[in-house]
Amino acid sequence: MNTYWKDYQGNDEIFWEHEWGKHGTCISTLDPSCYTDYTPGAEAADFFDKAVELFKQLPSYDWLAAAGISPSTTKTYTSSAITAALKAQFGYDVIVQCRSGALDEIWYSYNVRGSIQTGQFVASNPDGTKGNCPASGIKYLPKTSDGGSGSSSTTMATVTKTTTTAQPTGTGGAFAGKGYLSAVTSGSQKGCIISAGTWYTSGTCATFTAASSGDGFTLSSSKGKCAISGGVLTCASSVSAATVFTSVNGKLAADGASEFYADAVPAGSTQQKVYTGSHAVEVEFVWQNL
The missing domain is CATH 3.90.730.10 (Ribonuclease T2-like)
Structure with a gap:
């Protein structure tokens, strides 16, 4: 080593x-x-x-x-x-x-x-x-x-x-600096969030920047600021006001809830939108510092 x-x-x-x-x-x-x-x-x-x-x-x-x-x-x-x-x-x-x-x-x-x-x-x-x-x-x-x-x-x-079964290690507190957002569903890590704010299992994880804001923090990717827009997580240059997120036990939270949802677990080249309202699959996102 x-x-x-x-x-x-x-x-x-x-x-x-x-x-x-x-x-x-x-x-x-x-x-x-x-x-x-x-x-x-x-x-x-x-x-x-x-x-x-x-x-x-x-x-x-x-x-x-x-x-x-x-x-x-x-x-x-x-x-x-x-x-x-x-x-x-x-x-x-x-x-x-x-x-x-x-x-x-x-x-x-x-x-x-x-x-x-x-x-x-x-x-x-x-x-x-x-x-x-x-x-x-x-x-x-x-x-x-x-x-x-x-x-x-x-x-x-x-x-x-390899087959993924164990959850990644999160920071435990508020997000800060640069990091990844790994997706965890049914106790297993399954991909991560990519730069547009969608959930993906086959591509390279996006690098997000977390910046302190009020009682929480904002997130941004190479695409732009991240926000919950119409109940969907979106990161884009068109986002004018970033959502202030919080952290619950090292997991991303919106309005105090760390549970997010998707229509299905992504497979192959398919990306899934991430929702705050109930859909078929529940998923949480764990912060991993760079």
């Missing part, structure tokens, strides 16, 4: 806690009930061991360098060149994510035959999720002395296809 999974800001333990809360708690085979001789903390240790094991098999920097793609403060690259270089080595398509125009994450996908602990990880194409990098002009910044790359970190995230 101290060698292969560092936080670019130097807050290793906080970073590891975030990774466990966002990813590890969603893997069904890491549930303590799945162990025959369970000892406290075994599930977390297995999660981190497997993540490091996979990371060591994915020398992304070397693979990019072999294709003439190296960190630079002046050069830029195309998304197609980066993904082609990685696919040539990995054997399957990868997803690249950018922040402020700079390469920030590389996602590799696997199908798991068996459990996370003892199963076989089989490389595969992603499930349809697309990266957010522009087609061209992508920066690939050198690491700074503190381990970051310019103004942002270059991290390598491993994506695995």
Whole structure:
């Protein structure tokens, strides 16, 4: 961990806690009930061991360098060149994510035959999720002395296809700063809220900004301010007045109620509107800090 999974800001333990809360708690085979001789903390240790094991098999920097793609403060690259270089080595398509125009994450996908602990990880194409990098002009910044790359970190995230059963870890109090809104229904995490305010299970979770307002906080995404409009959660540039939300036990609440509703649990590329009034499926949204 101290060698292969560092936080670019130097807050290793906080970073590891975030990774466990966002990813590890969603893997069904890491549930303590799945162990025959369970000892406290075994599930977390297995999660981190497997993540490091996979990371060591994915020398992304070397693979990019072999294709003439190296960190630079002046050069830029195309998304197609980066993904082609990685696919040539990995054997399957990868997803690249950018922040402020700079390469920030590389996602590799696997199908798991068996459990996370003892199963076989089989490389595969992603499930349809697309990266957010522009087609061209992508920066690939050198690491700074503190381990970051310019103004942002270059991290390598491993994506695995697993069954979700455990709830994510929420903040417990009022939302603040940047974070995700993970969806929990029938005791299981099922996707999250994306930038328009809809519930989705196949795409990348939107980053929301929570800002203190009155007795609660407002939310905004890349689409704009978020509000309950006509009983529907909407985030858009057309929203002139953001709704002031509150938090109930780490869950998003509107008018003091943390229960929201949808017509169905999203599947595939289908998005579901989120309602405050009763519909077929009840869902709650847990805040996860970035």
